[in-house]
Amino acid sequence: MSEYETTDPASAASLFPEYGEDYRAGFASFVGRPNAGKSTLTNALVGEKVAITSSKPQTTRHTIRGIVHRENAQLVLVDTPGLHRPRTLLGSRLNDLVIDTLSEVDVVGFCLPADEKIGPGDKFIASQLAKVSHKPVVALVTKTDKVGRDQLPEQLIAVDQLGREHLAKEGKQAEGFAAIIPVSAVEGKQVEVVAEELIAMMPKSPPLYPTGELTDEPETVMIAELIREAALEDVRDELPHSIAVTVEEMLPREDRPEDKPLLDVHATIHVERDSQKAIIIGRGGSRLKAIGSQAREGIKKLLGTPVYLNLHVKVTKEWQRDAKKLNRLGF
Numbered sequence: 001m002s003e004y005e006t007t008d009p010a011s012a013a014s015l016f017p018e019y020g021e022d023y024r025a026g027f028a029s030f031v032g033r034p035n036a037g038k039s040t041l042t043n044a045l046v047g048e049k050v051a052i053t054s055s056k057p058q059t060t061r062h063t064i065r066g067i068v069h070r071e072n073a074q075l076v077l078v079d080t081p082g083l084h085r086p087r088t089l090l091g092s093r094l095n096d097l098v099i100d101t102l103s104e105v106d107v108v109g110f111c112l113p114a115d116e117k118i119g120p121g122d123k124f125i126a127s128q129l130a131k132v133s134h135k136p137v138v139a140l141v142t143k144t145d146k147v148g149r150d151q152l153p154e155q156l157i158a159v160d161q162l163g164r165e166h167l168a169k170e171g172k173q174a175e176g177f178a179a180i181i182p183v184s185a186v187e188g189k190q191v192e193v194v195a196e197e198l199i200a201m202m203p204k205s206p207p208l209y210p211t212g213e214l215t216d217e218p219e220t221v222m223i224a225e226l227i228r229e230a231a232l233e234d235v236r237d238e239l240p241h242s243i244a245v246t247v248e249e250m251l252p253r254e255d256r257p258e259d260k261p262l263l264d265v266h267a268t269i270h271v272e273r274d275s276q277k278a279i280i281i282g283r284g285g286s287r288l289k290a291i292g293s294q295a296r297e298g299i300k301k302l303l304g305t306p307v308y309l310n311l312h313v314k315v316t317k318e319w320q321r322d323a324k325k326l327n328r329l330g331f
């Protein structure tokens with residue numbers, strides 16, 4: 001990692017922890033249907049908000065890495081969008097991205113909500129995993145706080161069966177899932193068990209990132225995600241899929257005293273239609289104002305600096321289907 005190379009041994013020691021022979025480090029990725037709880041679990045494991053969460057499906061478009069630091073290990077989480085049957089160009093690009101990601105990680109965590117019956121979506125994902133991944137797959141039965149004690153065993157059995165039926169491939173994975181772990185990220189139950197189980201599947205390796213590093217996403221991408229998360233609040237139907245955010249400019253305000261910095265952030269919320277633009281802006285600009293103040297808070301927390309956020313709403317027609325526009329929006 002040349003970015004972290006240093007010739008000063010004192011600062012090298014502060015960047016990397018002492019590590020013994022048993023130190024493990026590697027990559028894990030969560031897959032699962034939209035809303036399966038991947039982002040929430042990522043945040044619970046990392047212990048800080050890095051991936052956006054929302055009750056709307058498919059809000060995670062970017063590959064966001066959260067880094068779990070433990071005394072003897074480092075687990076780099078690659079949070080991907082859900083694998084799903086592609087319907088648009090964006091959809092198929094997302095699937096390609098997921099498959100590329102999965103072939104590079106050490107273990108895949110398949111998130112299945114405890115409170116939802118296993119459906120065709122889960123079977124589709126399981127069959128994809130059998131095809132693309134030669135890595136162990138751990139089933140993470142999420143949201144266990146939403147079901148009673150009597151319902152959980154039934155779901156665990158169903159999950160086990162899904163693994164045996166759809167994951168078994170050419171002798172490998174004949175046993176299905178490498179492990180099945182029930183977890184509630186919201187109540188913090190079994191989160192450490194998930195961490196330990198995933199870490200046990202990491203190769204022996206020196207740390208991959210400096211201590212304290214939680215994510216390697218560029219700040220602008222995280223800022224764009226925070227704005228998109230704010231814009232997704234209270235919107236319904238197809239609108240969530242029509243929103244993209246780009247950060248145009250991020251500059252420290254000149255003439256500010258050193259102890260009172262201010263960051264100017266200029267960003268654009270892209271929608272597909274005029275009607276959607278009107279929804280985002282709201283009556284007399286009220287929604288846009290609310291989006292701005294929510295996002296501003298999140299950005300301030302992330303960067304530790306007060307921000308002035310300048311938001312524009314722009315109709316970028318059919319951005320989901322237009323390859324050129326997709327590239328410009330960073331997909």
Ligand SMILES: Nc1nc2c(ncn2[C@@H]2O[C@H](COP(=O)(O)OP(=O)(O)OP(=O)(O)O)[C@@H](O)[C@H]2O)c(=O)[nH]1
Nearest residue numbers: 035036037038039040054057058059060143185186
């Ligand atoms: N009760 C409960 N709700 C949860 C838990 N984990 C996630 N949720 C909720 O489930 C919804 C979806 O969670 P996310 O973490 O955004 O799901 P995701 O799989 O990342 O979703 P996409 O980004 O759409 O793929 C949110 O409303 C979460 O608050 C849990 O352990 N318990």
